[in-house]
Amino acid sequence: MNKLSIGVDLGGTNLRIAAVDEQGTLVEKVTLGTKVSLGRDHVIDDMCDAIQRVSEKYKDAAPLLGIGIGVPGIIDMQTGLLRESPNLPGWADYPVRAEIERRLKTIVVLENDANVAALGEKWLGAAKDYPDMAMLTLGTGVGGGLVMGGAIWQGANGMAGEFGHTTVEPDGHPCGCGNRGCLEQYASATAVVRMAREAIASNSASALARAAHSDAEFSAKSIYNLAIQGDADARRIFHYVGRCLGIVLSTLVNSLNLPIYVIGGGVSSAWESFSPAIFEELRRRSLVYAATAPADASAVLQGASAVVKAGPGPKTIITRALLGSDAGLYGAARLPMIANR
């Protein structure tokens, strides 16, 4: 049997654990709630118990390569400390890696959750045929991850890939990071709901208003449902999501000239309603995209005034993620496989 590793997706709501073999086959998956309110030590107890049960079960069949954990927050890669994690209060500056290694006596690799999702899509998902890729995860916030030469590009401090905090509108909506006009303020689930409430407040936006009134969980998904039913206000919101994503993708394409960019996270379910605006912006704003767009995209390039003709060579692909919420689990399981090399 192939060697196994265990991937952990430690979210603010769910704690998911999977055993995955070197070929990428998911052997077992366990989902628990993350009992954040019971405190850090309780969550770590739960996590270690579950990991131990899974690893016991397979210990005679396959050697364990180690454990990879995707964590929402900023990790100090040298020390394995969690530096900041708004969704895991009380975890800051706690030596997560050392503690779990001590308890489970195996290699533990911590990584930011958005980076881990990117690694998952690179290993087994939309970017599996490409050595280099970037991923944007549109969830409660907007996360990002960059994979170069098959490995996560962590940057000098392990903080690379914060594409969600790219400035789209220099004087735009304030962001929790201290900036104004970050992508996260226009392309996250939170932003979609905020923009809908703004539309309701500023004009009739009657279908949105009715939905907000009748739907206790008025969410990005409710607004998407209105968009696919043709509601103009809802459609306008997703068009703006696409416009802002297109501006940031144009910058990434011009700066990095990667072969593929993957859009994942919950909001990516609304791909049909926001992606046309992405391609519209890319064609106008990225000379590199104009020169490298796939044939089906370049057919609509006539409107672009870009100076660089489309040429031969690799094409620039912008596409949806394939692994859904499992991207982070697969990516986490991949971490010790790469670390062991």
Place this chain on the structure above:
Amino acid sequence: MNKLSIGVDLGGTNLRIAAVDEQGTLVEKVTLGTKVSLGRDHVIDDMCDAIQRVSEKYKDAAPLLGIGIGVPGIIDMQTGLLRESPNLPGWADYPVRAEIERRLKTIVVLENDANVAALGEKWLGAAKDYPDMAMLTLGTGVGGGLVMGGAIWQGANGMAGEFGHTTVEPDGHPCGCGNRGCLEQYASATAVVRMAREAIASNSASALARAAHSDAEFSAKSIYNLAIQGDADARRIFHYVGRCLGIVLSTLVNSLNLPIYVIGGGVSSAWESFSPAIFEELRRRSLVYAATAPADASAVLQGASAVVKAGPGPKTIITRALLGSDAGLYGAARLPMIANR
């Protein structure tokens, strides 16, 4: 004696050639005019003659590793064709590399001029102690280059590093690339002059107006001279240059978390007048910068509302280039040294 290589900086105005040894010592430098109007073949004749004279002179003393050429334009790295070069009309789709290799019978490496300047600053200049760096060259346009792991990051099509075409103002000034609001429209020498003329047209801007009237070569340099004399209109222009650079650098710092970003090119002489605005924007707009700013910069971080505390680990340096216009020559000479490894 150390092995030599020959670096060529093929600009629209000047053609410069240097012999450089493996330690980075400049052994000989030749400057010719680029006689663009006499046609491509004439320029290539001039270049090959000059290279041959230099290489003949040292051929008994040191083996020649090859020739590196920095070219303004987009190069197809596979074929060595120049795909687009606005400053070298008539060169598009010409097999520059093959033709020079045929004439001189040695290895020839072509590279985009902004990438070559970045490689020069990485090898011997401001970024020489860092494996990874990005450079912005503020000249007639705004060029960019990215060095990762000591080598130029070319991207899938050799088109990476186009930081000058990052969107700063989504509905801003039209750019020759087809986009609106590109950095190049606010931070190049051309942009500085345009913004001065706009200021003259829209208000009194009396000192600028007098300079524009009396100075036949009313240039970015004339405007900088007014700025250092304290003229408010001229100072406002460079403040805006810094603001736009700061927005783009915030995106780069958040996305790549590199240890150092270098600003070069003619306009970088005005560093004193635009750099304060760069740091102002970085502190506000980049959570990664807030967490990694050097001590002297973090002393003024109090105003920042960034959520991430400054921590230990490598610092993010934003600094001026050191090699001036020789960066491209050194970088070009470096190309065959790396290619031979």
